[in-house]
Amino acid sequence: MTRFALLRTLRMVLTVGVVVLITFGLTRIAYQNPARMLAPENASDETVSAIAASLHLDDPWWVQLWHFAIRGPEIKGTPTGLLHWPPSLGYSYRSQRPVTDLIIEKIPVTVSLAVGALILWAALSIVLGVYAARKPGGVFDTVTSLFSYGALAVPTFVTGVILLYVFYFQLSLAGVKVFPAGGYVALTESPVLWAQHLLLPWLTLVLAEVGVFQRVVRASVLEVSGRDYVRTARAKGVAPGRVYFDHALSAALNPILTLGGIEFATILGGAIITEQIFGLDGVGRLAVSAAKSGDAPVVIGCTLLGAVIFVVTTFAVDLVTHARSAK
Structure with a gap:
């Protein structure tokens, strides 16, 4: 029973990890320019670039994944992220509130x-x-x-x-x-x-x-x-x-x-x-x-x-x- 539970736990962790990677990748493909979507309708290119820089949207995908899973946004000087405890899912672009x-x-x-x-x-x-x-x-x-x-x-x-x-x-x-x-x-x-x-x-x-x-x-x-x-x-x-x-x-x-x-x-x-x-x-x-x-x-x-x-x-x-x- 213990071996069965350990194998199922390992499979569960791997499944969640694969889902994170696939979902993260698909959102980057679906939203080619999210900074433009988040900016006001008549925003200048400088404003769009500033939004992208503040949200790390102009970084390579692996850097963005690092910020999401490991580093995360800092709250009161403490780095957060999906692998921290308690886990953080980041901040909503729209409401500027924690996704959790x-x-x-x-x-x-x-x-x-x-x-x-x-x-x-x-x-x-x-x-x-x-x-x-x-x-x-x-x-x-x-x-x-x-x-x-x-x-x-x-x-x-x-x-x-x-x-x-x-x-x-x-x-x-x-x-x-x-x-x-x-x-x-x-x-x-x-x-x-x-x-x-x-x-x-x-x-x-x-x-x-x-x-x-x-x-x-x-x-x-x-x-x-x-x-x-x-x-x-x-x-x-x-x-x-x-x-x-x-x-x-x-x-x-x-x-x-x-x-x-x-x-x-x-x-x-x-x-x-x-x-x-x-x-x-x-x-x-x-x-x-x-x-x-x-x-x-x-x-x-x-x-x-x-x-x-x-x-x-x-x-x-x-x-x-x-x-x-x-x-």
């Missing part, structure tokens, strides 16, 4: 969106998948299969727009104001308003994920439902619900946990489309805004956050599934 502070401000929105959606789609997928596996080819299995294929076929932005049109626009025209048009209310401020603002975004993500997740649950449960201990449980007269939920589902958890961890990490890394549709000011929206304005440090920071979340989540899932397989 900007991300910390936005992360509660994205976490609320991802965690709520995960709980809903995992519960729904497990229930639908297990009951579909009880009678494969039956009416319930056929209906849930059609539902899954339909949910997979519709893009997320289409689902979000339809939900917003039906449950906000049409209900508001009818005088029923249940859901807001968008925005976010903190959980600490009002749990009811928090859930009310996030319910439609949650449903958008649930419909996007429940199709594939439900099919994986069904296939995993079907794979183990013919094993000896499941047949023995049936022969002893154990209730069907306990046979499938306690015995079959428990044995089929590994692929379910793996897929669930990957999907959760993907959403937590930035549900860009959903945040844009419902006006949620989260990490995904921050990344899009930074990409449009040429704010490379924020783009790199958001991308790095997504990569770290992904590798840490998959690392945790690997440890859990490895421990379960070793039993």
Whole structure:
């Protein structure tokens, strides 16, 4: 187990390092003259050159990478950088604030969106998948299969727009104001308003994920439902619900946990489309805004956050599934 954990940790560190290098390089290719983008509209060449010099944008790429990863900006005379502790992701070109502070401000929105959606789609997928596996080819299995294929076929932005049109626009025209048009209310401020603002975004993500997740649950449960201990449980007269939920589902958890961890990490890394549709000011929206304005440090920071979340989540899932397989 220790060797397995060390190898996965090494792979995690290497993956994050490669992501940093690739993202850093791509931002330098995409923004050929970021100083001009950051300067006022009618700024002189001298002003643009001064901006480039102050941000080290006229240095070779390896010097810029050194400033980002090792040296970093100095705060109260102390050099910062990605490899310092606490790590620094640099300063936003636009707001002149630490990228870390900007991300910390936005992360509660994205976490609320991802965690709520995960709980809903995992519960729904497990229930639908297990009951579909009880009678494969039956009416319930056929209906849930059609539902899954339909949910997979519709893009997320289409689902979000339809939900917003039906449950906000049409209900508001009818005088029923249940859901807001968008925005976010903190959980600490009002749990009811928090859930009310996030319910439609949650449903958008649930419909996007429940199709594939439900099919994986069904296939995993079907794979183990013919094993000896499941047949023995049936022969002893154990209730069907306990046979499938306690015995079959428990044995089929590994692929379910793996897929669930990957999907959760993907959403937590930035549900860009959903945040844009419902006006949620989260990490995904921050990344899009930074990409449009040429704010490379924020783009790199958001991308790095997504990569770290992904590798840490998959690392945790690997440890859990490895421990379960070793039993």
